[in-house]
Amino acid sequence: MSRPQRVPRAELRQAILDAARDILDREGVSGLSARAIAREVGYTAASIYNVFGSMSDILMEVNRETFVELEKLIAGLPANEPPSARLHLLCQAYISFMRRNPALWNALFGGTRHRETFPEWYAEAIRRLFGQLTHLLMAHAPGLEPERAQRLTEQLYVAIHGAVALESDRRLDILTSQSAGEIAASVLDAMLIRLKPKA
Amino acid sequence: MSRPQRVPRAELRQAILDAARDILDREGVSGLSARAIAREVGYTAASIYNVFGSMSDILMEVNRETFVELEKLIAGLPANEPPSARLHLLCQAYISFMRRNPALWNALFGGTRHRETFPEWYAEAIRRLFGQLTHLLMAHAPGLEPERAQRLTEQLYVAIHGAVALESDRRLDILTSQSAGEIAASVLDAMLIRLKPKA
DNA sequence: ATACCTTATTGAACGTTGTTCAGTAACTCT
DNA sequence: AGAGTTACTGAACAACGTTCAATAAGGTAT
Incomplete structure (x- = not known):
């Protein structure tokens, strides 16, 4: 996967939260997953766990x-x-x-x-x-x-x-x-x- | 896996329901799964789906x-x-x-x-x-x-x-x-x- | 008894989930 | 340039619901 530009933790953090709300809005709570968020913000699922614990x-x-x-x-x-x-x-x-x-x-x-x-x-x-x-x-x-x-x-x-x-x-x-x-x-x-x- | 004795559908059906309630009682709703039920009744998860659709x-x-x-x-x-x-x-x-x-x-x-x-x-x-x-x-x-x-x-x-x-x-x-x-x-x-x- | 047919059961797989971790790439500072 | 810190990924693990071709077992008919 082509890496995105490196970005400070706090920035990605907000992007994750925004993506999470977008997904919730669009596909409901059952459509929300770590990988879905990752796809949305252009990262890998593992990156989510550098920012949030769970x-x-x-x-x-x-x-x-x-x-x-x-x-x-x-x-x-x-x-x-x-x-x-x-x-x-x-x-x-x-x-x-x-x-x-x-x-x-x-x-x-x-x-x-x-x-x-x-x-x-x-x-x-x-x-x-x-x-x-x-x-x-x-x-x-x-x-x-x-x-x-x-x-x-x-x-x-x-x-x-x-x-x-x-x-x-x-x-x-x-x-x-x-x-x-x-x-x-x-x-x-x-x-x-x-x-x-x-x- | 050693197969259990063959048993009519209706019998297994009730065993599944009983097992499901036992598991719910014991481990809560998050402990309930097809494989957990199967383990409890001595069958395989696939057997559950011969009796129940989902x-x-x-x-x-x-x-x-x-x-x-x-x-x-x-x-x-x-x-x-x-x-x-x-x-x-x-x-x-x-x-x-x-x-x-x-x-x-x-x-x-x-x-x-x-x-x-x-x-x-x-x-x-x-x-x-x-x-x-x-x-x-x-x-x-x-x-x-x-x-x-x-x-x-x-x-x-x-x-x-x-x-x-x-x-x-x-x-x-x-x-x-x-x-x-x-x-x-x-x-x-x-x-x-x-x-x-x-x- | 032998063959057949129907029903019960399984192993293995697919795609999904949350989560972890060793490894790598990219920036920063000396 | 080299070292150090931070960001990011690939690959894996165990679990999930679900499907399906293959197999075993029982009853029935010849």
Whole structure:
């Protein structure tokens, strides 16, 4: 094989991650392999392992970028709405983001290779996302205790996760005629009504 | 390899399924392979393909048996309780069944090999499960319209699925300190309270 | 019994996967 | 120019799902 120009490690590293995302987008998670990435960046599969320790390291790094993109999307949501509306917007944004990038979602939550431990940024990213939800919940129902808001946030997210996971496996339409968005909206509405029955 | 005694197709078929479940139990879904099954039943990998068309056919057949077992478990639940208590029992039974057989759950919902279509019994099994939930919901809130009960059932199940899926990926404890059972109970309670605010 | 036919089983192969490692080429610095 | 560091590859290993021609075994008919 004719060798490509020598290139510093960091440069190849980004090329690998870009290629990985392209392949995920184009062929789905089952089309992603070390050799496929190598072909795409013009290197050999062995070169991948000079930069990343394992295939699952690459996936985790792609996941980190995915989380960053998701946070940017959420940060761009309109802020001059009542809390309940913003909660709905946030949930729908999450769902439609995952719907727009099914392979990225699959990399995030789908292919459960025996993932032993999760990196520290993983829990932090989730905490940030949950923080926004909790904050909005408390803005909507002023008297709400923080721990209860936290628990409600977690329950809401778990429900949304269930809907998106099922949809991504093409199982949701077997179970129900409701869309993931409708389910999320219903669960959220049920919560909001309970928290603020009158106004 | 010394050949085993010749045996009718149907006999080997069941041996394969039993071996598959044993392996799933023992080594998890990543330890399951055609060659592993063959080793277990004392045959060659090629023999597996005289009986089943593909590895994913075997998994689907295991899944069917799993569903049957789950239904038996549910059928054995105490019936002389008020509907709300029976709903809780059903949800907890579902969760603890999946917790007791994590690899079977993983085969059911986890490893999403490009599963093109689902067999007809799949939708039927779900319909039966959902039917019980819907029935109990309507028994609890007599005035409830069937379509609404159906939608609530679906939402409840999706939430439970989310919790179990996350727990099975060891991600639930990253998101929350609540257990899958607690989350399911909370979501169910929220539903029941809304349906019957006074008593 | 002998021949035949059907069914069960295998060995060996193909192409794929993740991963490792010794070897080589290319730059940098003295 | 020579040495040292860094980048890159070829080839291999073990495992995967899957296929298929070849073989062995059992039942049936002559």
